[in-house]
Amino acid sequence: MRILLLYPLFPKSFWSFDKTLELIGLKVSLPPLGMITVAAILPQTWEFRLVDRNVRFETEADWNWADLVIISGMIVQKSDMLSLVREAKRRGKLVAVGGPYVTSVPKDAQEAGADFLVLDEGEITLPMLVAALERGETSGVFSAKGEKPDVTATPIPRYDLLELEAYSDMSVQFSRGCPFQCEFCDIIVLYGRKPRTKTPSQLLAELQTLYDLGWRRSIFVVDDNFIGNKRNVKLLLRELVPWMAERDYPFRFSTEASVDLAQDPELLELMIAANFRSVFLGIETPDTESLALTQKFQNTRHSLIESVQTINRAGLRVMAGFIIGFDGEQAGAGDRIIEFVEATAIPQAMCSMLQALPSTALWERLQKEGRLQNGKANINQTTLTNFIPTRPIKELAGEYVRCFWKLYEPKRYLARVFRHFMAMKPTPHKKKFRIPQFKYIRALLIIFWRQGIKRNTRFQFWRQLFSILWHNPGVFEAYFISCAHLEHFIEYREIVREEIEAQLEQCLENTSLVSIR
Numbered sequence: 001m002r003i004l005l006l007y008p009l010f011p012k013s014f015w016s017f018d019k020t021l022e023l024i025g026l027k028v029s030l031p032p033l034g035m036i037t038v039a040a041i042l043p044q045t046w047e048f049r050l051v052d053r054n055v056r057f058e059t060e061a062d063w064n065w066a067d068l069v070i071i072s073g074m075i076v077q078k079s080d081m082l083s084l085v086r087e088a089k090r091r092g093k094l095v096a097v098g099g100p101y102v103t104s105v106p107k108d109a110q111e112a113g114a115d116f117l118v119l120d121e122g123e124i125t126l127p128m129l130v131a132a133l134e135r136g137e138t139s140g141v142f143s144a145k146g147e148k149p150d151v152t153a154t155p156i157p158r159y160d161l162l163e164l165e166a167y168s169d170m171s172v173q174f175s176r177g178c179p180f181q182c183e184f185c186d187i188i189v190l191y192g193r194k195p196r197t198k199t200p201s202q203l204l205a206e207l208q209t210l211y212d213l214g215w216r217r218s219i220f221v222v223d224d225n226f227i228g229n230k231r232n233v234k235l236l237l238r239e240l241v242p243w244m245a246e247r248d249y250p251f252r253f254s255t256e257a258s259v260d261l262a263q264d265p266e267l268l269e270l271m272i273a274a275n276f277r278s279v280f281l282g283i284e285t286p287d288t289e290s291l292a293l294t295q296k297f298q299n300t301r302h303s304l305i306e307s308v309q310t311i312n313r314a315g316l317r318v319m320a321g322f323i324i325g326f327d328g329e330q331a332g333a334g335d336r337i338i339e340f341v342e343a344t345a346i347p348q349a350m351c352s353m354l355q356a357l358p359s360t361a362l363w364e365r366l367q368k369e370g371r372l373q374n375g376k377a378n379i380n381q382t383t384l385t386n387f388i389p390t391r392p393i394k395e396l397a398g399e400y401v402r403c404f405w406k407l408y409e410p411k412r413y414l415a416r417v418f419r420h421f422m423a424m425k426p427t428p429h430k431k432k433f434r435i436p437q438f439k440y441i442r443a444l445l446i447i448f449w450r451q452g453i454k455r456n457t458r459f460q461f462w463r464q465l466f467s468i469l470w471h472n473p474g475v476f477e478a479y480f481i482s483c484a485h486l487e488h489f490i491e492y493r494e495i496v497r498e499e500i501e502a503q504l505e506q507c508l509e510n511t512s513l514v515s516i517r
Contacts, residue, residue: 001133004066005039005050005161006058006088007032008073008080012495014350014381017168019487023443026168028054030220033171034072034099034122036157041126050161053080063091068133071114072099075357076380082112089113094138096129098122100190104358106141117141121176121191123149151176151196156206159213169218169254172206174198174236178225180258182282183294183365184323186357187224195228200239207243211250218277221255226279228258230267237270244275249429254278260298262307268314275429277478278317281308286340287333290326294362308344315425317478320346324400325354327390334403341407345419347482351404352381353396354389381492382499384507397504404496408489410457417482418464426474447484 010028012018017029032052039048049065051058069088073081078101088095089112097109098118106117116132118125120143128142159170177195178187210219227233244251253276261267261279271279283304284296291299312318322337334351341349356363356372357379366372371388378386381404389396406412452461461483468479 001043002047002065002067003039003042003049004058004062004069005032005035005048006069006071006084007035007050007052007054008071008077008084009053010077011079011380011382012492013076014352014492016492017485017488019491020484021168023446023484023487024168024439027166028052029168030171030222031162031167032072033157033173033222035070036159036161037154037173038070038072038098038122038126039158039161040155041122043130048158048161050158052163052166053084055163055166063088063093066093068096069093070096070098072097073101074099075101075104075378077101078105078108078378082108085109085112085114098125100186103190104186115139120144120147121149123151123154148177148192148194148196151198152202154198154202156209159209159215164213164215169220170210170215171220171222172203172210173222174203174226174233175223175228178228178258180225180296180298181361182284182296183361184354184357186360189359191224195225195232197229197232197236200236203236204239204243207240207251211247216250217252219251219253221253224256226255226257227261227264227267230264234267234270237267237274240274241270244429249275251275252277254280256280256282258298259283259304259307260301262310263302268311268316272315272425272428275427276316277427278319279311280319280321281311283308283320283340284323285326285329285333286336287326287329290329290333293328294326305340305343308346309423312344312420312423313425315427317420317424317482318344318346319348320344320350322349322351323354324351324403325385325389325391325396329391331391331395332399334399337403338406342412342416345416345423347413347417347420348485349407350381351400351407352379353383353385353400355379355383355385356387381496382503384500384503393507394504397500401497401500405493408486408493410451410455410486410490411460413486413489414451414457414460414464414483417479418468421468421475421479421482422472424472424475426472443484444480447480447487451483451486 035050049062051062071081071084085095095114096116096118097114102109102117103119109117115138116129118129124144124147125142132140175195175197176191177193179193179195257279259281285291288300308318324333337351356366366387373386384397451457468476
């Protein structure tokens with residue numbers, strides 16, 4: 001059987017880094033790890049063709065070749081995903097859909113015409129699809145009914161299906177699930193509160209596959225909380241450290257973790273030794289009352305500012321997420337986020353308005369209170385709340401836009417980058433010097449021109465650059481990459497402002513969208 005795997009388009013987002021990737025001739029940050037894992041789980045006697053539409057579009061030859069079209073994606077991809085389902089059915093193709101979006105909201109894909117709904121985790125439900133196809137069935141819904149698979153049996157993803165040179169980073173997954181109970185989070189709904197991990201040898205085999213394919217750039221460990229099972233992650237890191245050393249540190253790792261990483265010096269030390277370079281923290285808000293209300297108690301036990309500084313000083317670049325729109329939130333939340341980000345000098349602070357995601361505790365509560373607006377959700381920085389907030393929506397949106405706009409004012413952003421990297425301990429891993437490729441030299445010169453000559457950041461740019469080279473040269477590469485990210489944020493803050501203001505204008509015409517106060 002010939003399987004066409006289609007991965008839908010992402011809209012421009014905080015993480016798309018379009019303008020930055022253009023500088024080095026790359027198209028997208030991360031590959032569709034879920035799709036290549038699906039390809040690995042299905043019978044290997046089948047033929048597979050993967051089209052990541054963020055890299056290239058499918059051709060007539062791709063459509064004609066396929067016996068079955070498989071489409072998967074996240075909620076932010078829903079528009080293109082549903083369009084692909086309709087297009088496949090117009091062409092008379094059998095269509096199977098799955099992934100987190102369809103698992104949360106199966107009705108949308110059914111209405112678009114999907115033949116098979118493959119819900120929950122594929123290790124359990126993909127074999128059901130295979131069995132149905134072998135019986136000659138042409139439709140079906142397959143659910144795990146609450147069962148969670150043992151991920152130690154998950155095969156190595158089919159990295160060979162990717163156009164590797166299109167991506168800036170590769171992806172691997174070590175664990176699924178998170179032990180915490182944040183009200184707004186759908187991870188615990190989709191994957192449970194008991195983190196399930198692969199074995200160290202299993203993950204090392206995946207890394208070896210990438211190594212053998214010639215990959216030598218960054219790898220993002222996509223776990224929603226890499227340290228959810230600290231015992232097992234330490235077991236992994238103790239094996240990963242010598243593996244990396246033997247191969248002269250071919251990869252730089254980044255991941256997501258809970259902020260209690262700061263209270264575990266051993267774990268921090270192991271991550272640095274394994275060549276982890278950055279970590280994303282879900283700060284959400286500096287307001288303790290809001291954290292308690294949304295049941296993010298792990299962020300209330302220690303000083304958030306001190307925790308961020310501890311992680312940064314240890315040698316990890318900190319990225320963080322913030323949310324505006326929690327119930328009971330006091331006016332000025334956007335300004336308090338700015339103050340926190342400036343106090344910690346976090347370069348990349350992703351800020352968004354709160355969304356109630358399907359099946360989360362927040363969704364269920366707001367539904368009971370009659371506050372959900374349209375029964376839909378979207379996770380992007382260009383989206384208003386999808387529920388009636390406890391503050392006027394105009395006030396919320398205004399604070400949010402001002403917050404995002406100020407955070408990515410070029411001088412302010414570059415100043416944070418400088419302070420963050422000046423405080424950071426450089427990586428202990430020294431690699432042999434290699435002459436950089438022309439595309440990296442070209443990108444370097446473009447940044448010199450734009451930020452060091454053309455814009456009003458010119459004096460600040462050179463002063464900070466030379467200061468980094470003099471006082472902390474070991475962090476220069478990561479520092480400069482963060483400077484390059486400004487090219488994306490300059491454009492993206494304009495997009496955020498324009499789209500939020502347009503949505504706000506439309507919403508204010510609807511008299512039902514008011515504060516519940």
